[in-house]
Amino acid sequence: MYKNENECNTNHIFIYQVSHQDNWNKVITPIVLYCELVNNNSEHLTMNLKNKKMAKKLTLALFSGSVDKLTAAGVILGGAAAEEMEVEIYVLLQAAFAFKKENAMVNDRVSEITDKKDDFLASLKRLNAPHWTEAFRTAKEMTNVKIHICGFAGKVWHGEKLDDFIDLADDICGIGEYMSSAEDADINLFI
Amino acid sequence: MSTENLENITADKVVDARGTSCPGPLLAAKKAIGEIEKGQIMEVLSADEGTRRDIPKWCTKKGFEYLGTIEEAGFFKILLKK
Numbered sequence: 011m012y013k014n015e016n017e018c019n020t021n022h023i024f025i026y027q028v029s030h031q032d033n034w035n036k037v038i039t040p041i042v043l044y045c046e047l048v049n050n051n052s053e054h055l056t057m058n059l060k061n062k063k064m065a066k067k068l069t070l071a072l073f074s075g076s077v078d079k080l081t082a083a084g085v086i087l088g089g090a091a092a093e094e095m096e097v098e099i100y101v102l103l104q105a106a107f108a109f110k111k112e113n114a115m116v117n118d119r120v121s122e123i124t125d126k127k128d129d130f131l132a133s134l135k136r137l138n139a140p141h142w143t144e145a146f147r148t149a150k151e152m153t154n155v156k157i158h159i160c161g162f163a164g165k166v167w168h169g170e171k172l173d174d175f176i177d178l179a180d181d182i183c184g185i186g187e188y189m190s191s192a193e194d195a196d197i198n199l200f201i
Numbered sequence: 202m203s204t205e206n207l208e209n210i211t212a213d214k215v216v217d218a219r220g221t222s223c224p225g226p227l228l229a230a231k232k233a234i235g236e237i238e239k240g241q242i243m244e245v246l247s248a249d250e251g252t253r254r255d256i257p258k259w260c261t262k263k264g265f266e267y268l269g270t271i272e273e274a275g276f277f278k279i280l281l282k283k
Contacts, residue, residue: 088224092231092259137222148228 065154067096069195071188075104076121077142078130083201084145091152098195099157100188101179106163109175114143146178158183202269207280210268212244213237219248219276226252227259230281234265239283242268248276256281 068090072083083099090097101109108117120127140148149155159175159182169175172182192198216233218226226247237243245256253270256279260267268280 085224088228089255092224092227092255093262138220138225139222140225152228152231 065094065096066196067098067191067194068197068199069188069192070097070099071102071192071198071200072099072105073102074121074201075106075108075117076119077108077117078120078122079201080105080108080142081134081139081145084140084142084149086199086201087146087149087155091149091155094153095196097149097153097155098188098191099155100183100185100191101157101159101163103160103163103166106159106169106175107167109159109179110167110169111174111176114176115141143176143178150178156180158187160185160188204269204271207269207271207278210242210244210280212280213241215244215246217246218252219246221249223249223251224255225249227255230256230259230279234263234283237283242280242282245279245281246276247279253277253279 068086070083070086072080074080074083087097087099107113118127118131120130123130139145146155146157150157157179159169159172159179161182161184164170164174164182172179214233214237216226216229218229221229226245226249230243230245233243233245245252247253247256257267259265260281266282268282270280271278
């Protein structure tokens with residue numbers, strides 16, 4: 011435990027100091043946070059800590075398996091990526107269908123304004139909007155995005171293994187993980 | 202900053218995102234900002250009305266200086282300083 015930056019061991023980085031005060035405003039317990047250097051690279055570590063502290067979290071319960079809603083999800087992920095948010099996506103029921111390898115690129119179902127489907131899909135092309143899988147991929151490249159396939163949803167669509175889904179998926183998980191992740195999210199969405 | 206002053210600025214980097222729709226230009230700006238140094242100026246070309254409002258907000262959040270927007274025929278030139 012160090013009292014101030016000057017005392018800090020060379021293998022450690024001094025982060026900041028918080029003082030506990032009693033009722034008379036007298037400092038009684040200085041609390042010092044420090045962190046051990048990894049590979050002696052202080053710049054890298056302080057940057058990571060800074061990002062970790064500042065990153066806001068978005069959780070997305072993704073239920074829809076239709077391209078209109080998946081495209082909307084992709085746009086929101088783009089916004090999250092621009093802000094370097096931490097993103098956790100939980101792929102539920104119908105979305106698991108869309109994430110199956112054999113379905114992802116050929117599925118062209120829409121869930122709303124279905125009578126204008128052709129116009130909608132043509133407009134996406136005209137506006138050069140990326141396919142939802144590409145929008146998700148871009149977001150993954152730019153910020154910390156984890157995509158979890160709900161195990162139950164996977165089985166509903168005959169997908170037992172991670173390999174049954176497109177490579178955007180990181181793992182297969184249970185609903186408990188979504189609950190604990192959504193609990194401390196800054197934004198939580200259901201699409 | 203006045204339009205006249207904005208037009209006199211020479212950007213260190215120009216990002217042409219006119220071929221993309223929201224959030225394409227914002228993501229292009231995000232990618233390109235890593236390629237310039239602090240104090241340098243970037244110009245984002247976007248045909249997307251939403252981006253015109255998004256980039257100033259993004260600048261505020263990220264600590265960059267939004268300099269202003271020039272309206273051209275069918276697109277915007279959005280200037281910012283890292």
